[in-house]
Amino acid sequence: MRLDIVMPAHNEEHRIGPTLDSYRAVCADPQTQFVVALDACTDATADIVADHARRDARVVAHEFPKLGKGGVVMEAFARSDADLVGFVDADGATPPGELLRIADAAREVGGAIACRHHPSAVLPAARPPLRRLTSAGFSFAVRRLLGLPYADTQCGAKVLRRDVVADVLPALSTRDLLFDVDLLQVARDRGHALAEVPTIWVDQDGSRVSAVKDTRRMGAGLLRLWAARRRRRERDRVPAVPAARPAAARRFDRPNVPALIGGRR
Incomplete structure (x- = not known):
């Protein structure tokens, strides 16, 4: 493929x-x-x-x-x-071998996202405390407001099969920092299975994301997504999907982390 x-x-x-x-x-x-x-x-x-x-x-x-x-x-x-x-x-920040592993998972289940918070994830450099705190708070808000079960919506490594892209893309409405959440929300609402894959993620200097300023913007955007989703559900009368752990999320745990750096499993 x-x-x-x-x-x-x-x-x-x-x-x-x-x-x-x-x-x-x-x-x-x-x-x-x-x-x-x-x-x-x-x-x-x-x-x-x-x-x-x-x-x-x-x-x-x-x-x-x-x-x-x-x-x-x-x-x-x-x-x-x-x-x-x-x-x-x-x-x-995502090594190429890790992206290939995510693609392998997407090939099987329809879509896959990298997860930095999975027990098998490897982060060689610790993230700054403020970034960890704001990230955890945002993830909690996503789960509470939208019912998304994913531990890490914002990691910048995701792969989808063509059929999932064709179904989800026309329904996306967000082009800012909430794009990842919008993508996952629409995919889940339309019944597509997405696996969370533990990843190696190397924090890079020079990030343009502000732990305070951008978190406020993302919080406001999250509320807009929540309101838009409620309006859409009321209009379409689609029953809410109960929050649950993504199917097959743990089947991609790595048995031997060093052997996977820079290559396929």
């Missing part, structure tokens, strides 16, 4: 090159494409991606006006005809 890996990028000139080097080296399948979704870049990101594209035809760039991460991912998903379509942060 062909895999397209979308990398949303806004002014990532210092990080997109090493990330593409790593993914091109590990993801050896000639049918795999690395789709860099350029979000109104004003630095040298586009030039660096173009240089990679000259050396490897699997690298593709799409340029967009400022749409935000969710917006460019949605547009790139709409242009893809691959059997599996995923996205990963341009900073390289």
Whole structure:
């Protein structure tokens, strides 16, 4: 099955090159494409991606006006005809071997998301205490307001099968930092199984996410999603899906963490 890996990028000139080097080296399948979704870049990101594209035809760039991460991912998903379509942060926090493991799980169940909070997850560098606190609070709010059972909605590594993308994409309404939650909520409401896969995740310097400012924005956005979902349910009279652990979530536990770094299981 062909895999397209979308990398949303806004002014990532210092990080997109090493990330593409790593993914091109590990993801050896000639049918795999690395789709860099350029979000109104004003630095040298586009030039660096173009240089990679000259050396490897699997690298593709799409340029967009400022749409935000969710917006460019949605547009790139709409242009893809691959059997599996995923996205990963341009900073390289998710090693390529881990993304391939997530793709393997998505192939089996329809969709898969990386989880940093699973007991088998590996985070070589501890996250700052404030980031851990705000992340835990946001995850709790997502579970309470939307009934989503996932421990980690915001990890930037997710893969869906083409049939799931085709069903979910037209119903998405959020292009900002709540895109991940919107994606998972719509997929679950439409009956698609998504597995949580424990991941290796390497915290990178230079994050543009503010633990305070962006958490407030995400909280306000979460309330909007909750209100919109209630209106949609009342209109469609769809019974609520009870919160439950995602099917098959633990079947992807890693038996030997070191052996999985940078490769498939």
